[in-house]
Amino acid sequence: MAATCKAHSFHVNSSQKQFKWNNAVTPILTVDSGAEISFDLADGGNNQITDKSTVADVENFQNDLADPIYGPIYVNGSEPGDVLKVEFLDLQCAPYAWTAILKGYGVLAEDFPEPYLKIWDLSPEQQAKGYAVFKEGIHVPLRPFLGVVGVAPAEPGDHDTIPPQDTGGNIDCKYITQGSTLYLPVKVKGALLSCGDGHGAQGDGEVGGSAMETPMKARLRLTVEKGKLWLRSPHYLTNPATMRQAEVLALGEYGCLGIDSDLFQASKKACRQMIEWLVNTKGLTREEACILMSVAGDLKIVEAVDMPNHAVSMSIPLSIFVGPQYRDEGAAAKL
Structure with missing residues (x-):
């Protein structure tokens, strides 16, 4: 039986992961509405690429290990038809990130048959500057977020974690940063939330097939909301303080x-x-x-x-x- 906890007294570690959405999976944790949960997440590639990697690691990348999800978490009081409110309280990148051209990924996958790898410096000193250096003279603003956040689908059986669904999942929405809120339609009792796929930055579309991929420490608050039957897909509320659009x-x-x-x-x-x-x-x-x-x-x-x-x-x-x-x-x- 999964443990029940309140606040952020339980830590989901990087080994507590799945590679499929499945509403029959036993939850690793049961919490009350309003609980805060901390996570220690591998990156969207399941840490197959690190700051020591070369393009050879891209060539040997295993697609079936991509987009692991951490959970599921059962939220007491949530029923089909409810909404799970997910507040992003803290998001911390690892000291490095990577972006790669992976075979078969991206809007222009057929144009780039050869692998390519960029390793980013995300040391604490660099993160404090608010940007990562692409190359001399080109600075990319940092805006950390989780690419994967979702609840279990209603349909039984295994569901791939790569395509997003109406219940969330791999939505890769760069606007859901620290201080933002995501609203997910609950389809099964307990909601069964999972998350993963930390990003330091990403453009709308993630058109190259990968973003600024990084392991991440995250802290989320999960709250059950009733009576929002009109919400049938992921909705979000941004935090202007972390958007930095005007800048x-x-x-x-x-x-x-x-x-x-x-x-x-x-x-x-x-x-x-x-x-x-x-x-x-x-x-x-x-x-x-x-x-x-x-x-x-x-x-x-x-x-x-x-x-x-x-x-x-x-x-x-x-x-x-x-x-x-x-x-x-x-x-x-x-x-």
Whole structure:
């Protein structure tokens, strides 16, 4: 029988994980509504890549070990039709992160058949600066969040942890940072919450297939809410203090539009154009451009109603280019 606790007297460690959603799994912990739980989480790759890794580790990456979830946690008083309110009280990155081009992953997977790896310095001193260094002159703002947070689906059996569902899971929503709140529709008694997949930063879409992947320590508060029968998918409330949108967009952004009758094809076109812009105006390699787009670029639907075609934008905030080599007159003229 799972232990019952209140507050954050129970710590979920990095060994208490699953690789499938399944509402028949015995919970590792039973808590009352309002309890705070701390987690020690491996990264979304299950720590297959570390700060000592090389591209060989990317070549040997095992997809079936990706996106482990930590839990499940049974919340007393939660019933199907309720909502589980998840408050993100604290999120702490490890001293390093990684971003990789993995075979078969990403919006442009067919364009990048060869593996690639970027290791990020997230030492306490670097985190205190509020950004990670992509390369000299390019700084990516840090905004830690958990890519995977969800409750068990109603349907029996195993469910893959990689695709998101109406019950949450691998939603990869960069707006659910420390101080934010996520609302999840409960489908089974006890809710059975699990989480994982720490990120130091990510662009909307995570288009390269990985973000700034990092092990993470997290502390969450879980509260059962009744009477919100209209909530049938994950909803969230952001924390303006950790969004930093005004600061990030202080110098504007550069965007590329992809136009197509298929939204995914439009997304591909927008991403390919952004890679061309980064290569031709910032001197990045195609692989560097893909990595930077994945952690700092935002994929957005800007037009969905003028059928048969749709417009998708991929944009990059210009504030990340802090070095003079990226902001001289020549570079500005190419804008």
